[in-house]
Amino acid sequence: MKKSDLSRRDFLRKSALGIAGLTILPNWILAGKGIPPSDRVVVGFIGLGQQGVHDFWSFSQCPGVQVVAGCDVDSIKTLRFKKRVESWQASKNMPVRCDSYESYEEMLNRKDIDAVSIATPDHWHALNSIHACMAGKDVYCQKPLAYTITEGLAIQEAVRTNRRVLQVGSQQRSGKEFVAAIKMVQSGTIGHIEKIYAKVGEPPRPFDLPAEQVPNNLNFNLWLGPLSDPKVHYNSKLCPQISLDPEQNENFWAEWRWFRETGNGYTGDWGAHMFDIAQAAIGMDGSGPVEYIPKGYLGTEYTTMKYANGIVMTEQPYRDGENGQGIQFIGDKGWIKVARGYIEASDPNTLKDIQNKEVKAGEYEVSSPHMQNFIDCVRSRRKPRASVEIGCSTNTLCCLANIATELGRPVKWDPATLTFNNDAEAENNHLYWYEYRKPYTLPYFRK
Numbered sequence: 001m002k003k004s005d006l007s008r009r010d011f012l013r014k015s016a017l018g019i020a021g022l023t024i025l026p027n028w029i030l031a032g033k034g035i036p037p038s039d040r041v042v043v044g045f046i047g048l049g050q051q052g053v054h055d056f057w058s059f060s061q062c063p064g065v066q067v068v069a070g071c072d073v074d075s076i077k078t079l080r081f082k083k084r085v086e087s088w089q090a091s092k093n094m095p096v097r098c099d100s101y102e103s104y105e106e107m108l109n110r111k112d113i114d115a116v117s118i119a120t121p122d123h124w125h126a127l128n129s130i131h132a133c134m135a136g137k138d139v140y141c142q143k144p145l146a147y148t149i150t151e152g153l154a155i156q157e158a159v160r161t162n163r164r165v166l167q168v169g170s171q172q173r174s175g176k177e178f179v180a181a182i183k184m185v186q187s188g189t190i191g192h193i194e195k196i197y198a199k200v201g202e203p204p205r206p207f208d209l210p211a212e213q214v215p216n217n218l219n220f221n222l223w224l225g226p227l228s229d230p231k232v233h234y235n236s237k238l239c240p241q242i243s244l245d246p247e248q249n250e251n252f253w254a255e256w257r258w259f260r261e262t263g264n265g266y267t268g269d270w271g272a273h274m275f276d277i278a279q280a281a282i283g284m285d286g287s288g289p290v291e292y293i294p295k296g297y298l299g300t301e302y303t304t305m306k307y308a309n310g311i312v313m314t315e316q317p318y319r320d321g322e323n324g325q326g327i328q329f330i331g332d333k334g335w336i337k338v339a340r341g342y343i344e345a346s347d348p349n350t351l352k353d354i355q356n357k358e359v360k361a362g363e364y365e366v367s368s369p370h371m372q373n374f375i376d377c378v379r380s381r382r383k384p385r386a387s388v389e390i391g392c393s394t395n396t397l398c399c400l401a402n403i404a405t406e407l408g409r410p411v412k413w414d415p416a417t418l419t420f421n422n423d424a425e426a427e428n429n430h431l432y433w434y435e436y437r438k439p440y441t442l443p444y445f446r447k
Contacts, residue, residue: 040064041378044113044137046104046128047120048072048081049240050250051142055117055169056081059140060088061368062375068113071101073219076242078102083244102219104128108135115165115378118142121256122263123227126151129166130158130443138378140371142169143272144264144398145391150433150447152395153418157444159388167374167384168391170276172340174370178277180351181329181338185281189350191333193282196313198274198327201266203303203405207259209235226436229261238262264402264431267315270325271398276390277338278313278327279397285390287415288397289313292404303401315401319344399431406431 041064045052048070059065067088070081078100085098101107108116108131115138118128126146132139139159145168146152159166172178185193211233214220220234237255242248257263264271279285289305295315302314318326319337326339334346345351370385377384393415403426404411412421420426433447 039379040066041375042066042068042112042114043117044069044071044107044110044115045081045117045119046071046107046132047118047124047142048074048077049119049254052077052117052119053081053084055119055140055142055371056085058368058371059117059375062372065375066094067098069099069101069107069110071104071107073102073222074239075102075217076244080242080244080249102222105131108132108137113137115140115374119169121223121254122147122268124225126155126442127226127440129155133158133162133164133166134443136162136164138165138374140167140169140374141391143276143386143391143394144168144268145272145388145395147264148431148433149396149399150445151442152392152399153446154442154444156388156392157446161444165374165377165381165384166388166391167370167377168272168386168388168394169370170272170386170391170394171370172273172277173280173385173390174373175340177338177341177343181327181336181343182277182281184336184345184350185329185331186283189334190329190331190336190346193311193329193331195330196278196282196311196327197316197318197330198271198278198313199318199323199325200270200274200315201325203267203402204258204260204263204265207231207261209233209237209255209259212236215241224437226440226442227262228435228437229430232261260402260406260430264398267402267405268395268398271401272391272394274325274327275313275397276386276394278329279394280390281329282307282311284393286393288393289400289413290415291410291412292400293410294401294405294408297409303405305397305401403429403431 043059043065045056056067059067067085070078070085072078082098082100086096089096116132118125118139118141120128122144125141129139129141146155212235214234218239223239224232240250240252240254242250257269258265279288284307290308291306293300293304295303302316305313317323318328318339324339326337328335328337337344343351373385400411400413406429407425411423411426414421426432436442
């Protein structure tokens, strides 16, 4: 990995100053609450694009959190983050300082950082998370947990081996309407679940963006990291450019997520939300479907996932006339429909204590309750709402759905043994595993 020009002596000196700056106050006052120094959680951020900035604002609302560093391969985004963090620190009478890094390994060397928030592209999640665990940091990692199945399993092993706390950014786990729907399904309100309609969106398409000149503020070689597909080259849609003078922030989500070579499409992007809630409701956290049938196979209208207990989940609209993301649970005694800011049931009386509310654009990207749960678990060492095991099984489900789509045929999977049923073609698919570009290697890797 390319390191910055910061000397070891300067790095240690700055790190020591960072520690001193955090220990000069007798307590931490945030949101009207006194936080003793021993309960402060010091956070560094890896990935400072649009989602990283959203995550900072969420963490900034959690009492006792101090943000001391940010890391990105885009120097302008790093500077934007530094300015925003230091402005927030000044407004709260905190020590004003946020250090900047291009290499996340340098940031992980800091002894004063307790946890990291990761909002890098999916193909970086595994190395960022695993190295953070190995450095003794707890991890808040944006969803989906990883780009491939084996990466998700490696992260899970790293968390367990190093006894770390990891929360996946599947923030619907902290959303009131989704929590209510899960409880209703599990309490038998609509009887035995037979079918689930989960609308997430289309799978990824082949990479087709034209090559463009790499801007001076971006280390695109470092952005690529372990990706080894030679077809991937720089295009501004992969890494949305911003400016600070005048200020121009991202006006679209980075499009690496929509291509097979760099992401998992809507299947992974929204599947990590909607499929994740479905898994929770039917008690399949840590497990998953045993068969995946792609859309179009022998006339199959929707991508279909079958569980060993007979439940069938299809990727299709959750209510008539609605093409947005959401879920419908169908039982033998009724149904429940749920989406962001919306919940409905076949029997309205079951929802008398639940109110629908309009969800404003970006509201779910700024999700302080989910971050607060993570911070609480960093302190208590308990499992968070979206633990690594939950994120790993949901990520596996999303990858398997895309593998079946790419192969154009059904794929069978044993969630107990984490193996295919003698399917070498599926096992060799790049979403199960791929060989990292040198010199990158995946710790805890077991194919």
